[in-house]
Amino acid sequence: MHGREAGPFVCVCVFLASIPTPQTPLLQASLPPFHPASAGHPITGQQDAFRAFHPDLEFVGKFLKPLLIGELAPEEPSQDHGKNSKITEDFRALRKTAEDMNLFKTNHVFFLLLLAHIIALESIAWFTVFYFGNGWIPTLITAFVLATSQAQAGWLQHDYGHLSVYRKPKWNHLVHKFVIGHLKGASANWWNHRHFQHHAKPNIFHKDPDVNMLHVFVLGEWQPIE
The missing domain is CATH 1.10.287 (Helix Hairpins)
Known part of the structure; x- marks a missing residue:
C-alpha cells in the first residue's frame, strides 16, 4: 500500500491484529470459497492477521501442511513494504497486554x-x-x-x-x-x-467494500491505494 494525496480519509476500522509479517505462502486454490484469500485477497505475509482470524492455532494447523509450498527466501520481497518494526512491536505488546487482561475472553x-x-x-x-x-x-x-x-x-x-x-x-x-x-x-x-x-484489505480503495463511498465520507490528507 502506498499513499496518494487526495481528499480526507477516515479509517472505517482499525484492525489491531492485521500487521503484516513474513509468513509461509498459502496455496490459494486449495482454500474454501468463503476464505478471504480465495476471494482475490491473499493473506500471505500476514502473520498477525492469520492469528486473529484463527484463534485455535492447534486446530487450524492440522489443515496447513498440504498448503505449504515453500518458505520465502530472505531476499524475496514480502508485503511488508518497509514497515516500521517498532510499530509492529508496539501492537504486539498491546495485544499481549489485552490478553493478560482477559479482554479476549467472552462474557x-x-x-x-x-x-x-x-x-x-x-x-x-x-x-x-x-x-x-x-x-x-x-x-x-x-x-x-x-x-x-x-x-x-x-x-x-x-x-x-x-x-x-x-x-x-x-x-x-x-x-x-x-x-x-x-x-x-x-x-x-x-x-x-x-x-x-474488508479485513483482507482494510480501508484500501477498490479492495475494501466498506469504503466504496469515498466521495461522500473522506477525511485526511492521504488516500490508501494499492
Whole structure:
C-alpha cells in the first residue's frame, strides 16, 4: 500500500491484529470459497492477521501442511513494504497486554442479555403498532425503538460473524444467521463475503467494500491505494 494525496480519509476500522509479517505462502486454490484469500485477497505475509482470524492455532494447523509450498527466501520481497518494526512491536505488546487482561475472553451473559434486549425492543415496536395503530406518535415511537434495536443487532451479528463469542464455530454461525437473517433481514453469507474482503484489505480503495463511498465520507490528507 502506498499513499496518494487526495481528499480526507477516515479509517472505517482499525484492525489491531492485521500487521503484516513474513509468513509461509498459502496455496490459494486449495482454500474454501468463503476464505478471504480465495476471494482475490491473499493473506500471505500476514502473520498477525492469520492469528486473529484463527484463534485455535492447534486446530487450524492440522489443515496447513498440504498448503505449504515453500518458505520465502530472505531476499524475496514480502508485503511488508518497509514497515516500521517498532510499530509492529508496539501492537504486539498491546495485544499481549489485552490478553493478560482477559479482554479476549467472552462474557456469555453479556451477549445473552444483548440478544434478549434486542428481541424485547423488536417486540415493543410490534406491540406499539399493533395496539396503538399507525398514527404519527406511534409511528415515531416505533421508528425510534426499531432504529435502536437494529443498530444493536448490527453490531451483535458482527461479533457472531467473527466467530468470537462461542468456542465452536457452529454455534457462532447459527446465532449469526438468526440475528442477521431473522432480525435484520440480510444474508449471513453476503455479509461474511464482504467483511472478509474488508479485513483482507482494510480501508484500501477498490479492495475494501466498506469504503466504496469515498466521495461522500473522506477525511485526511492521504488516500490508501494499492
